Amino acid sequence: MLKSLIYKEWLKVRWTFIGLALINFFVIISICVSLANAFSMVDASKIYADTAAMQGLFYFDFRYIPLISGLLLGIVQFYPEINSSRIKLTLHLPMKESKSLMSMQLFGIGALVLIFLVDAIILLNFSSKYFPSEIVDGITITILPWILSGLVIYIFVTIVFVEPSWSRRVIIGFTGLAFVDVYHLGTIFGGTIYTYSRSWWMFVLFLFLISPLILWSGNNYKRGVK
Amino acid sequence: MKNAVVQVKNLTHHYGSRLIFENLNFQINQGSIFGLLGKNGTGKTTTINILNGFLEPTSGKCLVFDEDSYKLSPKTKSRVGFLIEGHIQYSFMNIKQIEKYYSGFYPNWKKEAYWELLRKLQVTETQKISKMSCGQRSQIALGLLLAQNPDLLILDDFSMGLDAGYRRLFIDYLTDYIHAEGKTVFITSHIIQDLEDLLDDCVIIDYKSVLMTMPIRDFMSKFKHFRCILENPPSSINKDEIIKNIEIIKNKTSIYTFADEATLLQHLEKLGLKHSGVQQVKMSLEDAFIGLTGKY
Numbered sequence: 001m002l003k004s005l006i007y008k009e010w011l012k013v014r015w016t017f018i019g020l021a022l023i024n025f026f027v028i029i030s031i032c033v034s035l036a037n038a039f040s041m042v043d044a045s046k047i048y049a050d051t052a053a054m055q056g057l058f059y060f061d062f063r064y065i066p067l068i069s070g071l072l073l074g075i076v077q078f079y080p081e082i083n084s085s086r087i088k089l090t091l092h093l094p095m096k097e098s099k100s101l102m103s104m105q106l107f108g109i110g111a112l113v114l115i116f117l118v119d120a121i122i123l124l125n126f127s128s129k130y131f132p133s134e135i136v137d138g139i140t141i142t143i144l145p146w147i148l149s150g151l152v153i154y155i156f157v158t159i160v161f162v163e164p165s166w167s168r169r170v171i172i173g174f175t176g177l178a179f180v181d182v183y184h185l186g187t188i189f190g191g192t193i194y195t196y197s198r199s200w201w202m203f204v205l206f207l208f209l210i211s212p213l214i215l216w217s218g219n220n221y222k223r224g225v226k
Numbered sequence: 227m228k229n230a231v232v233q234v235k236n237l238t239h240h241y242g243s244r245l246i247f248e249n250l251n252f253q254i255n256q257g258s259i260f261g262l263l264g265k266n267g268t269g270k271t272t273t274i275n276i277l278n279g280f281l282e283p284t285s286g287k288c289l290v291f292d293e294d295s296y297k298l299s300p301k302t303k304s305r306v307g308f309l310i311e312g313h314i315q316y317s318f319m320n321i322k323q324i325e326k327y328y329s330g331f332y333p334n335w336k337k338e339a340y341w342e343l344l345r346k347l348q349v350t351e352t353q354k355i356s357k358m359s360c361g362q363r364s365q366i367a368l369g370l371l372l373a374q375n376p377d378l379l380i381l382d383d384f385s386m387g388l389d390a391g392y393r394r395l396f397i398d399y400l401t402d403y404i405h406a407e408g409k410t411v412f413i414t415s416h417i418i419q420d421l422e423d424l425l426d427d428c429v430i431i432d433y434k435s436v437l438m439t440m441p442i443r444d445f446m447s448k449f450k451h452f453r454c455i456l457e458n459p460p461s462s463i464n465k466d467e468i469i470k471n472i473e474i475i476k477n478k479t480s481i482y483t484f485a486d487e488a489t490l491l492q493h494l495e496k497l498g499l500k501h502s503g504v505q506q507v508k509m510s511l512e513d514a515f516i517g518l519t520g521k522y
Contacts, residue, residue, distance in 0.1 A: 004330025011327075012318055084314045088280055093331050094304035222296070224281035226241065 001095055002103060009077060009107040016076040020069045021115050027065050028119050032126045039130050048135065059142060062123070066116055066150025067180065074157025077108050082161050087221065101218045105158050105211060112154055116147045141200060148203050149183035152176065155210050163217035165225050172217075179206070229256040230289075231378050231410045232277065237286035239272055245434050246272050250286070252429045252439050254378075259404060259411040261421050261428040261442070263515055268431045270414040271311060274382045277412065278308055290378065304332060307376035311383045313367040317356035321349060321366065325373070332374050340373035343399060361392035368396055372403055378410045385417040393420055400424075422511040432519055442511070449514050451507040452481045452490060457500040468493040471520055480507075482517035 038047055081087040081104075090104070091097050120143065128136050156176025160169050183203060232254035239246045246269040254260040264270050275281035276288050279296050288295040291302050298306070316324060321344060329335040347362050355366060364384070371379060379400075385393050397420060404411055415421055421428075422442075429439040438445065449470075456479045463472050468490060471482040479501075483490050487506065494501055509517065 001331050004327050007323075007330070008316065008319075008327050011316075011323060080316070080318060084312065085310065086314055086316065088278070088308070088310055089314070089316070091280065092278060092303060092306075092308050094300040095331070096300060222280060222282070224241075224275065 001093070005093075005095075005100065005103050006107055009104055012080060013073060013077050013108070013111065016072060017111050017115075020072060021118075024065055024069060024115050024119050025122075027062055028122050031059060031061055031123065035126065035130060044130070048131065059123075059139060062119070062143060063146050063184070065119075066112075066147045067153055067184075068150075069115060070112055070150035070152070070154035071157060073108055073112060074154045074161070077104070078158050078161035087162065091218070091222065097218055097222065098215050101162065101214050102212070105155065105214050108154055108158065109151060109211070112151055116150065119143075120147065144200055145183040145185075145203060148207065149180045151207055152183060152210070153180050155207065155214075156180075159210075159213050159217050162214055162221055164221045168217075168220070168225075172213075179210075230254065231256050231291060232260075232412060233287070233289040234273075234277075235287040235289075237273070237276065237288055238284050239269065239276065239281070240284045247431055247434055247436070250429070250431065250436055252427075254410060254412055254427070256377075256410050257408045258426040259413065259424055261425040262412065262414045262431065263418060263421070263428055264414075264431040265433075265519055266416070268433055270431070271382060273431075274380060274412075274414065277380060278306070305377040307371040307374050307379045309367055309371060309379070309381040309384055312386050313360065313364040313384075315355055315363065315367055315370070317354070320352050320354050322351040324355065324366065324370065328370055328374065334375050336373045336375050339375070339403075340369040343369040343372065346395075360387035361389060364388055364392055364396055368399060372399070375407070376409070378412065379404075381411065381413045381415075383414050383416055385415045385420055393417065397424060418512040418515045419510060425511075430515065430518055437518055446509075446511065446514060448484050449509070449518065450483055450486075451509050451513065451517050452483070452487065452504055453507055454479050454481070454501045454504040457502070459499070463497070463499070471517055480517075482514075 081090060090100050093100060120140075123143065124136060124140060127139050131139070153176060156172060156179070160172050160176070163169050163172060230253045232252075234250055234252050237250040238248045250269075250273065252260070262270050262273055272281065276283050277290060277295050279298050282296050290298060291305060293299060293302050316327070319327065325337065325340050329337065343365055347365055349358065349362060355363060358366070364387075381400075384396055384400075388396065400411070401424060403409065413421065413424070425442040427439075427441050428445065430437040440448075455477050456474070457477070459474050459477050459479060463469065463474070465471060468483055468485045469481055470484065473480040481490065485493070487504065491501070491504065507513075
């Protein structure tokens with residue numbers, strides 16, 4: 001049954017997934033090319049100084065890419081479920097409703113993690129060829145909240161779509177945007193390190209806490225909340 | 227006594243403060259075809275949503291295979307086939323993909339039932355459902371239901387958007403399937419004439435109330451339409467135990483009743499209504515439905 005459910009989710013999002021993967025890949029590669037060009041033209045010590053003290057030069061193109069990816073994937077995956085109340089087809093399947101909803105959401109999270117993981121591996125591996133480990137650590141802690149914000153927005157989109165009440169949708173939507181903003185507080189390279197270095201795990205934990213809220217929305221749908 | 231597949235007991239539902247229906251009671255026995263008839267907005271889809279567990283009733287009970295419909299177990303859900311109003315399915319899938327998808331959920335999936343029906347359509351296996359006509363989509367939805375092979379079929383307004391040909395095709399396949407397999411069906415349709423030869427039992431609901439629950443044969447034989455000419459008819463006559471509905475156009479009157487002719491005439495005299503030319507008019511199920519519920 002789970003295999004069939006994953007099959008449906010894949011059919012829904014496959015072109016979006018491939019498109020997002022290509023966009024992410026393109027942005028990461030362009031960052032890597034810029035980095036390589038910079039190191040071929042400018043003295044390495046000047047780039048280290050610029051990166052550490054004058055904010056990162058190369059990574060900010062990536063800042064909103066996970067956010068856009070999460071938003072788009074959530075819409076493409078859950079809009080068809082809500083359109084014409086197709087979610088009734090899903091809830092009518094011979095599975096526990098909680099299992100169906102959580103599996104759908106975990107599928108989306110898994111798809112995004114896959115894309116973001118490839119982004120991070122390429123970016124950090126490439127960066128480690130040019131930068132010392134202290135700066136690579138800084139890059140990691142800079143891009144991690146951006147990546148997590150993509151997952152946060154995705155989770156909120158899924159909750160908003162399943163929720164039947166428009167007033168609650170608006171409240172959940174604005175709450176989601178407020179949380180996403182927190183993940184983007186550190187807008188500069190150094191600032192990001194200071195903001196998140198000791199608290200990044202809380203932002204990961206938060207994902208696990210908000211994810212099951214889709215069950216609350218699903219329960220509202222089942223109860224016929226208007 | 228036959229096994230009850232669905233039991234609806236004192237079901238009442240409100241949307242906010244708006245009452246949809248009150249104290250709805252009926253039972254669907256195994257192997258019967260049960261129709262829920264009512265005008266638009268009387269709560270047919272609400273009842274179906276409660277039956278499928280998509281809505282928690284304000285009060286009362288709804289049992290499906292002896293389980294509370296709001297908390298159906300996966301095993302019981304696998305015994306219930308559900309057609310959503312408008313033959314809604316996953317339009318991003320093609321014919322082959324949707325069959326593959328659903329087959330993974332039902333161990334007794336009858337693939338051949340689906341493909342037999344689909345062969346009649348002029349479509350290819352890779353045609354997307356979103357590119358199909360409403361009639362073709364109805365056949366996909368029906369084919370999936372037949373392949374699921376459920377013990378109880380719940381069909382919410384199967385005739386919506388279908389032309390006469392597709393409606394007939396749908397009914398023919400459905401009838402054949404039900405009778406061959408001894409299945410139970412709960413059905414609503416806004417085209418009442420389609421149900422005349424199909425239903426065993428029915429409940430007719432009006433705004434906020436239940437008008438009648440009985441086998442369709444009893445309804446068709448007991449519910450009568452009399453035409454007569456009333457002398458000096460009043461501007462309106464109240465409905466009562468005998469007169470279930472009355473329409474007066476000038477002095478020509480249509481009276482709908484469960485009583486026989488003699489009882490009706492006696493009743494009219496008791497009300498002081500002088501009449502002449504009383505004759506019974508033959509009714510179809512649609513006529514009887516409109517006669518009972520009224521045109522407005």
